[in-house]
Amino acid sequence: MEGGGVLGIALVGYVYVLEELGVRFLQLGGTSAGSINAMLMAAAGPVPQKRSEWLLTQLSAQDLYTFVDGDGDARDFVDTVLENGRLLQYVWKGAQVVDNFTKDFGLNPGRVFYTWMRGLLDERGVSSVADLNRIRTLTRADGLRLRDGTAYAPAQPVRVAVVAADVTTESKVVFPEMAHLYYAQPEQVHPADFVRASMSIPFFFWPHTISPLPGAGEPGGALWQDATGYCGTVPETAYFLDGGIMSNFPIDLFHQHYKVPNCPTLGIKLGLSRTRPNQLTKFSKLIGAMFDAARHVHDYDFIKRNPDFRLLVSYAETDQFNWLDFGLSDATKLELFAKGAAAAAKFVADFDWPGYRTLRQEMIKTYQMTDAMRPATGLT
Numbered sequence: 001m002e003g004g005g006v007l008g009i010a011l012v013g014y015v016y017v018l019e020e021l022g023v024r025f026l027q028l029g030g031t032s033a034g035s036i037n038a039m040l041m042a043a044a045g046p047v048p049q050k051r052s053e054w055l056l057t058q059l060s061a062q063d064l065y066t067f068v069d070g071d072g073d074a075r076d077f078v079d080t081v082l083e084n085g086r087l088l089q090y091v092w093k094g095a096q097v098v099d100n101f102t103k104d105f106g107l108n109p110g111r112v113f114y115t116w117m118r119g120l121l122d123e124r125g126v127s128s129v130a131d132l133n134r135i136r137t138l139t140r141a142d143g144l145r146l147r148d149g150t151a152y153a154p155a156q157p158v159r160v161a162v163v164a165a166d167v168t169t170e171s172k173v174v175f176p177e178m179a180h181l182y183y184a185q186p187e188q189v190h191p192a193d194f195v196r197a198s199m200s201i202p203f204f205f206w207p208h209t210i211s212p213l214p215g216a217g218e219p220g221g222a223l224w225q226d227a228t229g230y231c232g233t234v235p236e237t238a239y240f241l242d243g244g245i246m247s248n249f250p251i252d253l254f255h256q257h258y259k260v261p262n263c264p265t266l267g268i269k270l271g272l273s274r275t276r277p278n279q280l281t282k283f284s285k286l287i288g289a290m291f292d293a294a295r296h297v298h299d300y301d302f303i304k305r306n307p308d309f310r311l312l313v314s315y316a317e318t319d320q321f322n323w324l325d326f327g328l329s330d331a332t333k334l335e336l337f338a339k340g341a342a343a344a345a346k347f348v349a350d351f352d353w354p355g356y357r358t359l360r361q362e363m364i365k366t367y368q369m370t371d372a373m374r375p376a377t378g379l380t
Contacts, residue, residue, distance in 0.1 A: 011340055146262050
């Protein structure tokens, strides 16, 4: 599930429709807004149960503007930006929040969001990674089966993956599986911490910090290098920003080149496909386009290199909405939900599962032929 601020309500519409049609989600992954939906769905109940209705209820009842929890100057600046104020207003309001950026690296602490997220997870009995693993463990009694009738009960808990950006070591971090790098007792960490790290929109929210890290001041060694590629000493403190600056649509998390999947990996993006250029009529639009280009390029490149994934990706048409408009009306929330629901309905109508499996089988043959040629040609 892609990140996109308040547009994440469309993600709920997408999963809601698919669950109502009988689809159940095993692995769940997302960035920023996508991480919120992924974690809440993962914690809402056992895998075979429908879970999106509870998620919809919580998001509908929450006043999203309460997440704008900075001081009065910070809120005034956010309001000016959302109202497309004049240049003089930007200069005046911007001068009043210089200290927010220089001291705290952002406008809003994010405490209200964290308290809300933590409370919802606690309500479902998920207050640690250990609790999350417990609810994500499948048994034969759950009744899930593969298409050949074989019972589906993997040895490990079914994966949930939240992407965050550790800007201290320039590492894309996937929680909770990489939590051991940042916490001495990773099984006891509250999963709300991972989501708070993933949704730290640059400048809008304060960075999420973790300190002290295990082994701070010592060489990271093979543990860090294997997980992230980082080769230096372990920092005392790690600063996390929105995972979208590195991978806003992390559909590659579940990709396996050499295996025809038992279940398809479904992806939902927020906004239209790249079918028309951005209209850069204002400086604010240029800044927005710059951020969008940076947070999308990695994922666009992955889909370009793996064209079969284009068959798995749906697009919720949310481009007419402002992804930072935390003051959404109830009517707009419903409209966003409907956009996601429409994307799910279109996917169900168009997707050819047998055809997709045949395509993957042919692609695997290509990968195998390429591997077989490498020793003879010296290709690497």
